[in-house]
Amino acid sequence: MKCDKCNREAxxxxxxxxxxxxxxxxxxxxxxxxxxxxxxxxxxxxxxxIAIALSGGxxxxxxxxxxxxxxxxxxDIHLVAISIDEGIHGxxxxxxxxxxxxxxxxxxxxxxxxxxxxxxxxxxxxxxGGKACSVCGVLRKNLLNKTARENCATxxxxxxxxDDETQxxxxxxxxxxxxxxxxxxPNNRQTGLVPRIKPLRSIPEKEIALYTYLHDxxxxxxxxxYAPDALRNDVRxxxxxxxxxxxxxxxxxxKGFEKIIESLKQTHTITPVKKCTECGEPSxxxxxxxxxxxxxxxxx
Amino acid sequence: MKCDKCNREAxxxxxxxxxxxxxxxxxxxxxxxxxxxxxxxxxxxxxxxIAIALSGGxxxxxxxxxxxxxxxxxxDIHLVAISIDEGIHGxxxxxxxxxxxxxxxxxxxxxxxxxxxxxxxxxxxxxxGGKACSVCGVLRKNLLNKTARENCATxxxxxxxxDDETQxxxxxxxxxxxxxxxxxxPNNRQTGLVPRIKPLRSIPEKEIALYTYLHDxxxxxxxxxYAPDALRNDVRxxxxxxxxxxxxxxxxxxKGFEKIIESLKQTHTITPVKKCTECGEPSxxxxxxxxxxxxxxxxx
Numbered sequence: 001m002k003c004d005k006c007n008r009e010a011x012x013x014x015x016x017x018x019x020x021x022x023x024x025x026x027x028x029x030x031x032x033x034x035x036x037x038x039x040x041x042x043x044x045x046x047x048x049x050i051a052i053a054l055s056g057g058x059x060x061x062x063x064x065x066x067x068x069x070x071x072x073x074x075x076d077i078h079l080v081a082i083s084i085d086e087g088i089h090g091x092x093x094x095x096x097x098x099x100x101x102x103x104x105x106x107x108x109x110x111x112x113x114x115x116x117x118x119x120x121x122x123x124x125x126x127x128x129g130g131k132a133c134s135v136c137g138v139l140r141k142n143l144l145n146k147t148a149r150e151n152c153a154t155x156x157x158x159x160x161x162x163d164d165e166t167q168x169x170x171x172x173x174x175x176x177x178x179x180x181x182x183x184x185x186p187n188n189r190q191t192g193l194v195p196r197i198k199p200l201r202s203i204p205e206k207e208i209a210l211y212t213y214l215h216d217x218x219x220x221x222x223x224x225x226y227a228p229d230a231l232r233n234d235v236r237x238x239x240x241x242x243x244x245x246x247x248x249x250x251x252x253x254x255k256g257f258e259k260i261i262e263s264l265k266q267t268h269t270i271t272p273v274k275k276c277t278e279c280g281e282p283s284x285x286x287x288x289x290x291x292x293x294x295x296x297x298x299x300x
Numbered sequence: 301m302k303c304d305k306c307n308r309e310a311x312x313x314x315x316x317x318x319x320x321x322x323x324x325x326x327x328x329x330x331x332x333x334x335x336x337x338x339x340x341x342x343x344x345x346x347x348x349x350i351a352i353a354l355s356g357g358x359x360x361x362x363x364x365x366x367x368x369x370x371x372x373x374x375x376d377i378h379l380v381a382i383s384i385d386e387g388i389h390g391x392x393x394x395x396x397x398x399x400x401x402x403x404x405x406x407x408x409x410x411x412x413x414x415x416x417x418x419x420x421x422x423x424x425x426x427x428x429g430g431k432a433c434s435v436c437g438v439l440r441k442n443l444l445n446k447t448a449r450e451n452c453a454t455x456x457x458x459x460x461x462x463d464d465e466t467q468x469x470x471x472x473x474x475x476x477x478x479x480x481x482x483x484x485x486p487n488n489r490q491t492g493l494v495p496r497i498k499p500l501r502s503i504p505e506k507e508i509a510l511y512t513y514l515h516d517x518x519x520x521x522x523x524x525x526y527a528p529d530a531l532r533n534d535v536r537x538x539x540x541x542x543x544x545x546x547x548x549x550x551x552x553x554x555k556g557f558e559k560i561i562e563s564l565k566q567t568h569t570i571t572p573v574k575k576c577t578e579c580g581e582p583s584x585x586x587x588x589x590x591x592x593x594x595x596x597x598x599x600x
Contacts, residue, residue: 170470170473170474173470173473173553173556174470174539174542174549174552174553175549175552175556176552176553176555176556176557176559177556178556178559178560231541231542231545234538234541234542235538238534238535238538239474241531241534242474242531242534245531249474249475252474252475252476253473253474253476254476255476256473256475256476256477256478257476259476259478260478260560260563260564262567263560263563263564263566263567263568264560264563266563266566266567267562267563267566267567268563
């Protein structure tokens with residue numbers, strides 16, 4: 001098949017837009033959407049230091065790559081990559097190597113923090129059984145935020161793609177948690193939390209994979225040995241089935257959620273995040289943050 | 301196990317409320333929720349004639365049974381049952397027989413309308429292949445509304461239970477159709493449409509089944525031979541899995557949706573339903589209603 005915009009060979013057929021695109025027009029399309037979202041939600045502002053949460057996987061690598069491409073020549077914008085080493089043996093060591101190779105190639109400062117240094121144990125050791133994803137998620141979020149702040153970051157860039165975002169939206173609908181929904185508003189500011197930005201939120205996971213591949217970056221085929229959340233898996237496959245039957249569903253879900261959030265903003269106020277009475281870090285709705293709760297008594 | 305409220309044998313354990321209930325306290329609980337919702341959403345008002353869409357299945361039978369129990373002694377409230385005979389051979393004939401038995405027992409007037417009389421063909425004949433559910437749904441809705449209006453009904457009672465409602469809510473989130481979401485507001489009034497009420501919306505499907513069983517009504521084990529919507533099936537099993545892992549999810553989804561609808565009502569207006577230029581019936585967002593569209597050209 002030929003590209004709809006020129007005569008070259010197409011590398012992708014976007015079912016949701018019915019477009020065939022060649023390599024160059026596909027890359028242009030991905031980057032156009034990312035630039036549009038960055039502008040629309042004011043993700044990047046003059047004077048920003050953007051910390052990029054870099055796992056070394058395809059999403060965070062693509063994020064670092066494109067933010068470097070867009071802002072490398074700007075004197076008033078700084079980038080720093082932050083990687084968290086959870087200590088997952090045989091998995092994280094490999095992706096950290098890829099992360100390190102990319103930051104060296106792009107000459108972006110790179111900070112690596114380990115669970116072991118921060119919490120005294122690796123994830124493998126912290127787990128006394130079960131719930132790896134939720135333990136890991138809590139500790140990683142805590143350490144990412146703290147490290148971003150220590151590096152004077154004014155934004156924390158996350159590699160969440162369209163699939164991740166729509167899965168989270170659907171899970172929030174299921175939980176019916178209005179507060180949590182409202183915290184998904186781009187550029188939501190809370191004391192102690194470096195504002196998170198998600199420049200890839202409009203790019204389907206498959207397109208991020210292709211984008212990374214076309215930039216000669218090796219695709220990560222490794223998977224975290226801890227099984228992912230079973231319910232997120234159900235939501236993922238439901239959304240993928242729905243998208244196959246009705247192309248454009250994920251975009252519709254994202255747009256519908258934005259309309260709902262616009263309404264909620266006019267009638268609700270976001271509950272401010274509390275400060276942990278133990279460590280002083282942001283702690284959501286409870287007085288003691290989840291990290292302190294987890295480290296005090298082993299999860300079971 | 302014993303009932304939490306008395307010493308009799310429990311017939312159910314409600315995981316979402318952690319309550320064990322005996323037959324009498326279970327029936328009391330179901331009826332209390334139905335009465336609460338009827339009051340809360342003003343589903344039934346003085347002078348109402350309530351048409352009950354009676355398929356003969358467990359949900360619509362339970363609905364007729366309870367509305368009769370609640371309003372039979374009221375001089376200012378009238379009930380009429382409406383059954384639609386789609387002409388599905390070997391299935392609808394059986395459920396219609398059960399419907400007829402129930403209306404005779406309760407002495408409620410009963411109107412039966414067939415697709416054949418109304419549209420000239422039975423569903424089996426109308427279908428030239430595929431999409432039975434959507435064809436059937438469009439024609440049944442049209443005929444139910446028309447028949448309710450012809451019988452001077454001021455309300456149209458539907459047997460949708462908690463499972464049906466939450467599946468629809470989730471599908472509307474997926475479709476991101478704000479207009480359709482807003483039409484789910486209880487007692488939403490539109491020209492030409494008899495306002496629909498759903499008194500069973502807070503009762504889980506399993507409890508309706510038990511309620512029907514405890515009233516010595518035979519449970520319907522027959523299933524419509526036309527396969528149900530595949531995507532609704534996915535949504536149903538996702539919700540059931542989620543409910544098992546997190547009891548109370550369906551109630552949370554219903555409550556969260558109500559909060560969202562409250563917000564949307566303040567910032568959006570419902571687009572009025574159009575009038576079909578062919579038949580004069582309500583036609584949603586298009587100029588020609590779906591029934592006229594379907595009957596003009598065979599679906600394929």
